[in-house]
Amino acid sequence: MDWSAARHLPHSSVAPLPVVTPRTNDALGATLATPLTARLAHPPHDTAAMDGYAVTGQAPWQVVDRVMAGQVPRGPLGAGQAVEIATGAMVPDGTDSVLPYEHATRSGDVVKGTVPSGRHVRRSGEEVPAGTELAPVGTRVTPTVLALAASAGHDTIAVHPRPRVAVVVTGDELVHEGIPGSGRIRDAIGPMMPGLVTWMGAELTGVDHVPDTGDALRSALAAEADVVVTTGASSVGARDQLPRVLTELSAELLVNGVACRPGHPQLLARLGDRHVVGMPGNPLAALVAAVTLLDPLVRALAARPIAPLAEAAVSGEVTSHERMTRLVPVEVEAGWASPVGRDRPGMIWGAALADALAVVPPGWDGRRVGLLPLPPR
Template identity: 35%
Template sequence: MTATADAEAAVNELTPLAEYLGSVLRRLHALPPLDLDLTQAYGNVLAEDVVATHSVPAFDQAAVDGYAACWEDIAAGGRGVGYLPAQAGSPGGRVVQLNVVGDLGAASWRPVRLTPGACFSVAAGAPLPIGADVVVPVEWTDQGMASVEIHRVPKRGYSVRKTGEEILAGTLLARAGTYVSPALVAVLAATGIGHVVVRPSPRVVVVATGDELVEVGRGSQPGQVVDVNSHALTAAAAEAGALAYRVGICDDDPEGLRGLLEDQTLRADLIITTGGTGTGPGDMVRRILSRREGNRTGPVVFTEVALYPGTALGFGTVGPEEVPVVCLPGDPGAALVGFEVLARPVINMLAGAEPVFRPGVRGHLLETISSPAGLREFRPAHVAERRGGGYTVQPLRGGPLALSGLAEANGLLVLGERVTTAAAGSTVDVLLLDRRR
């Protein structure tokens, strides 16, 4: 058998990425729900539908500072209204004059009623007096205190916020699976909701393995590699909405690795390891986690996936609590791509978040690129909207293993297993990275 035939046979033995992800995600369930105070709910995902308990606004109120009046009193032919001599710019050549019988602020609570030819000075948010159906903005008047001259007549209902105009009691505010954003917190608070039932943010522990690893703050030397992954993956987990904890470096020591993982199962909903997923003599993570020893660890299944970069991925559970564990490759580029492909969907499943995967678009490729046969490649790219609609996709330098390209990317270009060459001008799929700029 030729070398080419050997390579093709090896590729054919790889598990398709979609099949692998489906097998992993089917094993997961969202974390048990918690009833949280509204101030603590931000960043979590609702576990139940939420319905408004009160209307917004809760009462008829002024939308601006001005004068609350009856529209008929200030319109032509109104009741008991005083008119001043005609002035330039006034409607119908007349200036309407009303008596100001009181002031109402946002804290006013006693009900008051309008009488013909009268109005109340009101602040924005103040309850409207009975009989008022319009608020004249202060800039349309002479801002009088005992009486006011109205230089411009608004339409009926102007600057009035009616009870339930925005939200009626009983309205569905958000469905289960909705992310609790600051704006949603505001809506919930406005409708009288102080507690919500949410899925807690998963607690994710990140461990980097390898005798060669050294802490950041110095350059790599022969036989040493700076620990990039535990820092990068902890940041990625936090960006995905998890409560992320960096444990740091674990040497390739079987007992040390077992003990560390057992300790972390007490505080983790998910453990992410990086390094040691291959089949070489130094790949301790695979050798330790893929075999069961009593109830202490395992089993974690390591699978050769049709993915580039980083074909070797591991998933399973550890400890008596059966805490999920995701094992990613040691190369930083492959680890970050592996996080996007596998770890992020796992975090979203535990959090009860929908959708599980990043949003995607299709765009026009700006340059011709090649891709490994039989592997689904994820390559850093810059996505831009085109004038007139659609997107352009610019692959970034260095390919999927280059950290500089990943740092600049706002998308991951996806090339399918059957694609070996993507020509400039062709349409390609891109996952959008919603990183803040």
Template identity: 40%
Template sequence: MTSEWEAARRAAWEAGRRTIRGAETRPLEAAAGRTLAAALVAPVDVPGCDTSAMDGWAVAGAPPWRVGDAIPVGSAPDPRPLVSGTARPIATGAPVPPGAGILRREHGEERDGRLTPRTGTAAPAAGKDVRPAGSDVAAGEVVLPAGSRLTPPALALAAICGMDELEVRVPPRVLLLVVGEEIEVSGVPSPGRVRDAYGPQLPGVLAALGAGEVDVRHLGGDADQLLAELGVSDADLVVTTGGTSQGPTDHVRAAAASRGWSAVVDGVAMRPGHPVLLAIGPSGRPLLALPGNPFAAMVALLSLGVPLLDGMLGRRTPSPVPAPAAVELENPGRGVRVLACRRSADGVVPLPQQGPATLRGLAEADVLALVPIGGTRAGAPVPVLSLPW
């Protein structure tokens, strides 16, 4: 069967959810890029007490104010209200006495121990320029739901909540099988052969999508070797490149079927990337078989591999977002046409190199445009996928 693009992505996500990963506890400094397995619930208020949002003076009552001792940053909050008619110098982040407001440094004049507002500046009301306790995060609040990707700001948020460790999903180990008799792994390829584009590229892409260790193996075109690898691998996810079409050396489908792998998605109505295969093995492990052409392989990986790994890691998968087409985008075919594009002031513009075998356009692209059947006129919205790098 040939799946519509959206249906194929849903099927890939659901297949991933059936093999959702276990959890482990990691320190914050080792959790970047990982996925939360359990919601992060704030154990404390942030800030933990009322703090000043400005440099200046904490004041109470009407001016002029008698200036007292400064309130140091990092000092324990004083539960006693500030006496009316008094002021205390304060820096941003220092605890504010109950009932005080903040007169900004540029709005006040201090002379002979007395503080007055500058001309045209009113005395601040209680609570003015004060960050209340819990105004950023309230104790008991879910600040990051399970399935959140731990970006650098997310880690900083966990840190200010007082967390030292987080429970995260174990990243899946990937076996990458590069299939093709014509592939050379180093140097300039001889005539009639091609350089391996997958070994240098896909481990980094898979890591950006949430995968863990990637074991890269080159098989040539030997069907028996492919059978053996599928039979003995203990990887959590197997990814193959090449051998998914209908040619005499395209053995992936037959090899997978003979080992008991059943197809979840067998072809997607998109160009390039049509002959992609997603199958589940007897142990429940997924196999994602990508086409052999480099651009087609990346289209297939970003179309199905993203939701598959999101499902395995307990994450939502992102939907395409609309962007205006800067020019008319044609699609006379019977499925989604995927174009490597760059963003411009007028919208997305397709790059000149778009063939399934070329990487030039992809290397220069910002997004992939998903052109529906019948095409998209200039100025109209077209769905786009962001690139993980």
């Protein structure tokens, strides 16, 4: 399958996860399923914008009360009266303006000064009237969106939850600590995936290491997750069990191979109520598969769009392939993309120093390239 078609396929074939309504504080990273609206005005009442005196009428003013933030004035202000007031406190009805301390002269219970009418009073609803739409459907719930929801009076919000992703690392040749012996290699993909999954906006349920057997893989695919990601086992070798196991389980194969380098042997399948992303066992090839299929799948399940690719001119030597899209690790600065090198499928060094993967289509004209962002360095 063409690389661009594979990247966009999840949004045409995968439905978002069902809407849930968690407590607002538990919705971080989810996606708004309904518009976020203001349940109350902001400010909710007339408040002081400065420390000083709430006054009405002409100076001098008789100080009749003191109101701190969180307190309610005892009654309205009459002409020639003042109430000592704290920033953010509710001003009495009838307040015309707030005279800041630095502009006031007080003697006993009498205060004098000059302040323009209406100054330093934030009127109820002047920033946000009740019922205002604050954020549209599809907004990702960030810490500041949580703050906005709480300030708008929401104890719960309707969201599409973060997809749950289980990672399954296969490969009898892998070791996970120490220096590998003869015929063995260190696992690089297992340590990469938790941060990658979190960066994509999903919830990692765990990283499982399983042997290269069909039974082990079949058991791992039953993980309690919305997406099961396998590394290795996705090609056509004697130990590549994933295609056979998926066929035996009557999975629906949506993508079986992508015309790109590195990362050609990647797949996407629907298995019951979950999806399976099969990634190659080489680290850079696995990274390419993750940003090609896993990230768009996470976005589709979370009801978030695929972001359009930024573009850059290329500084340095990059060649295209006649049939395949190439994904090349690059540094990006001032609108220029520079290849970092060290980009063979089994080598993650170049990607570790890169800001993005340059998307070099077949027969590229040598001008600008699209940029797939990588987690920030």
